[in-house]
Amino acid sequence: MAAPLLSLLRLVFLSIRDLAPIIAVIVFFQIVVLKAPFPDLAAVLTGLALVMVGLTLFVQGLELGLFPLGEAMAGALARRGSLTILLAFAFALGFGTTAAEPALVAVVGEAAAAAAAAGIVGPSAEARADYALLLRLTVAIAVGLALVIGVLRIVKGWPLPFFVIGGYLIVVAITPFAPDTIVGIAYDTGGVTTSTLTVPLVTALGVGLASAIKGRNPLLDGFGLIAFASLTPMILVMVFGMVWQMVSAV
Numbered sequence: 001m002a003a004p005l006l007s008l009l010r011l012v013f014l015s016i017r018d019l020a021p022i023i024a025v026i027v028f029f030q031i032v033v034l035k036a037p038f039p040d041l042a043a044v045l046t047g048l049a050l051v052m053v054g055l056t057l058f059v060q061g062l063e064l065g066l067f068p069l070g071e072a073m074a075g076a077l078a079r080r081g082s083l084t085i086l087l088a089f090a091f092a093l094g095f096g097t098t099a100a101e102p103a104l105v106a107v108v109g110e111a112a113a114a115a116a117a118a119g120i121v122g123p124s125a126e127a128r129a130d131y132a133l134l135l136r137l138t139v140a141i142a143v144g145l146a147l148v149i150g151v152l153r154i155v156k157g158w159p160l161p162f163f164v165i166g167g168y169l170i171v172v173a174i175t176p177f178a179p180d181t182i183v184g185i186a187y188d189t190g191g192v193t194t195s196t197l198t199v200p201l202v203t204a205l206g207v208g209l210a211s212a213i214k215g216r217n218p219l220l221d222g223f224g225l226i227a228f229a230s231l232t233p234m235i236l237v238m239v240f241g242m243v244w245q246m247v248s249a250v
Contacts, residue, residue: 015055023048074208083155090151090205094229095144097201103192104139108132111185120181120248135240139189142236146228147202153224154209154216160224167231174238182241190234194226202226 030038038044077086098104112132115121121131153163175183202225210222 011056011060012052015052015059018055019048019052068204071204071208071211074205075212078209078212086155086209087148087151090147091144093144093201093205094147094198095140097198098143098193098229099136099140101193101198104136104189107185107188107192108135108139111135115181118181120244135185135189135237138236138240139193139233142232143193143198143229145236146232147205147225149232150206150225150228151209154206154221155213157216157221160227164224164227164231167228167235171231171234171238174235177242178238179241179245182238182244186234186237186241189237190230193229193233198229199226202229 030036073089077089080086109132112121112128112135115131116123116128121127149163152158153160178186203223206225207218207222210216210218210220213221216222
């Protein structure tokens with residue numbers, strides 16, 4: 001009983017340590033710079049405690065469940081020897097985790113509201129919801145395709161820098177042709193897709209796959225999928241913006 005309790009207390013301590021710099025910055029600016037008390041100290045302390053508990057449980061969940069599960073599934077699929085099934089799993093994993101990503105849901109919702117205010121989509125709630133859904137699906141498909149490319153790279157042993165540099169060159173080349181109203185959204189979706197749900201499973205997929213394939217080094221070949229997951233949404237969302245502009249002009 002003592003060992004699990006000590007382990008839990010250790011995780012709580014680590015969460016407090018990780019949050020300490022953020023807390024210090026907020027307290028400093030609120031008290032020293034703004035020279036004002038917290039508007040609702042009890043609510044702030046309660047929220048902070050909940051964040052610490054949530055972060056502790058989240059990290060423990062990753063270590064106990066998501067990382068081992070992702071690595072085990074990737075290894076089992078690699079040993080099965082079917083590249084088609086492996087690529088289908090990679091696409092489904094990227095699509096599913098991204099579509100469920102809370103950060104992405106928040107960003108596309110704000111993007112739809114801003115697009116409605118700018119007259120790009122209709123002002124109705126239904127029009128905003130449709131725009132947000134299409135944008136969300138575009139990003140999810142982009143991440144699915146990113147994992148397909150990343151898995152192929154690991155299987156074939158292709159160099160990572162070639163794909164990353166090439167991807168950013170495509171982003172730079174497309175940007176001048178994309179509508180100004182979509183460029184910032186596209187760049188932001190490249191960041192929100194690498195958040196709480198996507199990163200653990202995608203990382204586990206890469207490491208597990210590299211560990212299961214003979215001749216691959218998990219440290220050298222198992223990482224890099226997150227870079228793809230950031231690149232492809234920027235490209236596809238800008239393409240989405242160009243297509244939306246053309247359709248709207250008809």
